Amino acid sequence: MEAEPKTASYGRPRLLTHEEILGGAVELGLENVTMKKLSSHLGVGTATLYQYFDSRKALMRAAAVYALSDVSLPEDTGQHWSMMARDYVLGLMDLLANNPTYINSMSPTDFGFEVHFKLVEPFLAGMNKRGIAPKDAMRLFNSIGIIAYGGAVETVRQREFEFQDETMDVVARRQFARLDVKEFPHLREALDEFTQTPEQKVSGLMRSAFSAFARYVGMDDEKLFEEAA
Incomplete structure (x- = not known):
C-alpha cells in the first residue's frame, strides 16, 4: 500500500514568545547564531523572527541580556x-x-x-x-x-x-x-x-x-x- 504524499499545510505562521526565541539563541550559542539557523532550530520561517526583531544585532543584544537574566549576583550582606x-x-x-x-x-x-x-x-x-x-x-x-x-x-x-x-x-x-x-x-x-x-x-x-x-x-x-x- 502506497503512502499518501505529504501535502503542504498553509495558514498562519507559528506564534512564538520572545522568551522562546531568546532561549533558542542561547541554546545554539550566541556567537554562531544567524536568523536562518535560529528559524530552523525553532521550526519557523525566517520572516517570523523578523516580526519580533528587526535585525540580528537587535536579537543578539536581547539574547545576551536574557542569558544573564537568571544569574545570581553576589549577595550584599554587609561584608567587607x-x-x-x-x-x-x-x-x-x-x-x-x-x-x-x-x-x-x-x-x-x-x-x-x-x-x-x-x-x-x-x-x-x-x-x-x-x-x-x-x-x-x-x-x-x-x-x-x-x-x-x-x-x-x-x-x-x-x-x-x-x-x-x-x-x-x-x-x-x-x-x-x-x-x-x-x-x-x-x-x-x-x-x-x-x-x-x-x-x-x-x-x-x-x-x-x-x-x-x-x-x-x-x-x-x-x-x-x-x-x-
Whole structure:
C-alpha cells in the first residue's frame, strides 16, 4: 500500500514568545547564531523572527541580556568591600567557565553595553554604601572583570587536560622534564608558579589588585588580606 504524499499545510505562521526565541539563541550559542539557523532550530520561517526583531544585532543584544537574566549576583550582606569584590570575581569566573560561549560572544559591538550595565550597577551601589565613590568602584570593577575573564579562560584550558584524566601541572612538568633544563634555568626556578591552578592564579591576582586599590583609595590593606583570603 502506497503512502499518501505529504501535502503542504498553509495558514498562519507559528506564534512564538520572545522568551522562546531568546532561549533558542542561547541554546545554539550566541556567537554562531544567524536568523536562518535560529528559524530552523525553532521550526519557523525566517520572516517570523523578523516580526519580533528587526535585525540580528537587535536579537543578539536581547539574547545576551536574557542569558544573564537568571544569574545570581553576589549577595550584599554587609561584608567587607574586598570580600564583595572577591565574590564578584568568583561568580563571573564560574559563569564564564561553565558557559565558554559567553567568553567569545559577549562583545559590546554585537550586544551593546546593557549586559555590562546590569552587572555593574549593583556593584557600584554596594561599594557606595561602603564609602567608595562610583568612579573609584568602577576602577575596581574593571580589575574584577579582567581577572574573572582570565580566570575563566584558564579554567577552560585546565578542564581540557582533565578530560584526559590528567592535570595541566602533570603535563607541563612531564614535557619540561624532556627538555634540556640547562636552557631554561630561570623557568626551572619558577616552574611551581607556572603550574599553579586557575584558582591559585586568580587568588594571587586578586590580592595584588585589591591591595593596590586599597592603597589608591587610602585604605588599610592589612585588613584586606585578612578578609579577602
